Amino acid sequence: MDVPANNEQASSALVRIGSAARAAWPWARRVREAAGETLDSWMSSLLGEDFAERLQRVPVSLGSSGVDPFGLDPGWTKYALASAAFLHRRYFRTDVYGANQVPTGRVLLIANHSGQIPIDGAIIGATMFMDVEPPRFVRAMVEKWSQSIPFVSTLFPRVGQVVGVPENARRLLEQGEALLVFPEGARGISKTFDRRYQLTDFGLGFMRLAIETKTPIIPIAVIGGEEQYISVGNLDTVAKLLRMPSFPVIPQFLLPGGQLPLPTKYRVYFGEPMHFTGDHDDDDAVIEEKVWLVKATIQSMLNRGIKARRSVFW
Structure with a gap:
């Protein structure tokens, strides 16, 4: 040249x-x-033709840069929702119960966590968009460590996910958002198969937030995620070296195509709104009693849903 x-x-x-x-x-x-x-x-x-129509009905407050104050980009979110909706309607063939119980306005969605990777969060997000009236974008609280992962640290904010600190959660609820929280955190998503559908300890932060902001809580039970990846153990030493919350041992990864989740049938149950009052700065013992009510409700919903299903796959 x-x-x-x-x-x-x-x-x-x-x-x-x-x-x-x-x-x-x-x-x-x-x-x-x-x-x-x-x-x-x-x-x-x-x-379905309703996908584009629903997309037009979701209000989003955008700044001059074309994203909302937390970085949500409607263009990115559109395709992320399409991917989640495909998993929801086609791959996992989700059955949804009680969607009419989700109120308009700000709401805390409190769910069990499972599956080794957060597909359950994507399914709940798709359900809130495809099955709830009016359709909603879900904002999820994600672990801080996820911000250290290349690409993921850019993707999550663009599709509406926010680092799980109280200040972010409070601002989102003040904006009238639907906020998804998994109180089990990494302990829940990394459960081994022998502990499936047994809830681990819940954090207390979501209850203090609900009381402070006077936000109703919707308990959610997700069934199907525990069987998508069968974990038989966790290598804690490897997890520490990689700075990950867990490093599951999943034998199906050794099979051809085993990296894909098994096509289990998801079932999502929305419970009735739960309202809590009091002082959000109360002692942990007082808050723990209220958290226990939410945890017991979700565990009961899980138990009933598992008893009612005929098969893991259909």
Whole structure:
């Protein structure tokens, strides 16, 4: 490639490049628009005509940069929801119960956690968008360590997920959002198969937040996640070396295609709203009693749902 010998030649080269770029821009724009239209058509045929209609009905307050104060980007969220809706409607064939019990306005969604990777969060998000009226974008509280993972640290904020600190949660609820919290945290998602559907200890923060902001709590029981990846143990030493909350031992990974989750049938149960009053700064012992009520409710919902299902896969 020849290098321009002086500034005049360089300027002339830049002009030619600029002219070529301007000439190509309409073509590139048409290609992008056609690709977007094709993808939208594919999503409608796969997920139903109501997907695009519901997307238009979700209010989002965007700043001048095109994202909300926490980084949510409607464009990213659209395709993340499409992926979650595909898992929800096609792959896991989710049955949803009690969706009409979710109130409008701010709400805390409190659910059991399982499955080694947070597919259950995606399913709850898809359910809130596809099955609840009016459709909602769910904002989930994610672990701080997730911000150290390349790509994930960028993806999560763009699709509405927020680092789980009280200040963020409080602001989201003040904006009238639906906030998803897994009080078991990493302890819940990394349960081994022999402890499936046995709730671990709940944190207390969500209850203090609910009382402080006068936010109703919706208990949620998710069934199906515990069987998607069968974990027989956790390698704690390896987890510490990799700075991960757990390192599960999953034999199915050794099989062809075993990296995909098993196509278990998900069932999502929404309970009746729970309201709590008092002082959010009460002693832990007082808060623990209220947390126990939520935990016992979800455990009871899990027990009933497991008893009612005929099969893990259908």
